[in-house]
């Protein structure tokens with residue numbers, strides 16, 4: 437038996453993931469239950485840390501490395517994760533994740549969140565949109581799918597209209613829209629007020645907090661679940677903390693790494709339902725899932741975390 441903390445320390449020293457069944461790492465965390473949040477308006481609980489699949493993950497999938505994708509997905513599920521965020525536009529990510537999860541028999545343990553976007557030049561052809569949706573059902577081998585969102589607010593009238601129809605027909609359980617562009621936040625607000633959304637997907641990180649002002653309170657008011665994207669700002673926060681040790685007081689919140697520091701910051705906002713960091717490394721997936729356990733910072737500690745990052 438090895439503790440999660442030792443595993444991360446040893447893996448990090450070796451520069452590779454240790455060949456240890458990640459399920460064994462649960463033992464030292466048994467005193468900490470997995471933190472879950474309800475999808476607003478339902479009794480359905482989701483673990484607060486999920487898995488994203490653009491950039492690093494899609495690179496691994498693009499290399500056709502089914503074994504590596506399998507290790508990541510199995511580790512994620514063994515660590516208690518369920519929410520997997522993908523999109524038809526993330527290279528091979530959606531296709532390979534679906535195939536690998538079905539082969540490993542874990543597809544029904546995942547909450548599949550994919551996207552819709554066929555809008556080129558601003559408008560979406562409904563026939564092409566239906567074809568893309570059918571392709572996602574086919575690739576992921578599931579119907580209904582758990583969540584489909586309009587990617588980057590592209591042609592919302594046509595594409596969200598179609599998703600509403602699919603939800604009415606019970607081919608998808610939840611629908612939503614996503615953006616990670618500040619220039620679209622005004623449109624996002626208008627759509628959140630006007631449309632019957634179950635979810636939004638939006639960027640949020642300790643150094644990127646504009647959405648706390650209007651979008652998060654609106655999500656709470658309207659009962660919309662929030663998926664957080666880019667909790668590390670992709671590479672931005674890694675550059676910021678490079679060469680800096682975690683502050684000692686982080687341990688009081690069961691934070692053992694910078695990843696857990698950033699993820700616990702995002703998770704501890706009351707509007708946030710699930711944070712979906714992406715990784716192609718087993719040890720990072722284990723590390724990230726560690727943020728779904730233990731104590732969470734309160735408002736005062738969140739302020740302290742911000743001040744600490746701003747001081748680096």
Ligand SMILES: NC(=O)c1ccc[n+]([C@@H]2O[C@H](COP(=O)([O-])OP(=O)(O)OC[C@H]3O[C@@H](n4cnc5c(N)ncnc54)[C@H](OP(=O)(O)O)[C@@H]3O)[C@@H](O)[C@H]2O)c1
Nearest residue numbers: 488489490492614665666667668669670695713714715716
């Ligand atoms: N509009 C949209 O719908 C939209 C837009 C952007 C993102 N998203 C979703 O949000 C997900 C997350 O965003 P993102 O992938 O852009 O960025 P991110 O999760 O903020 O950052 C990913 C980067 O962090 C590294 N990393 C992950 N865990 C780590 C750990 N424990 N320790 C050290 N480094 C770690 C990864 O490298 P390694 O691979 O080496 O671990 C990768 O370079 C996406 O994958 C996607 O599913 C959606």
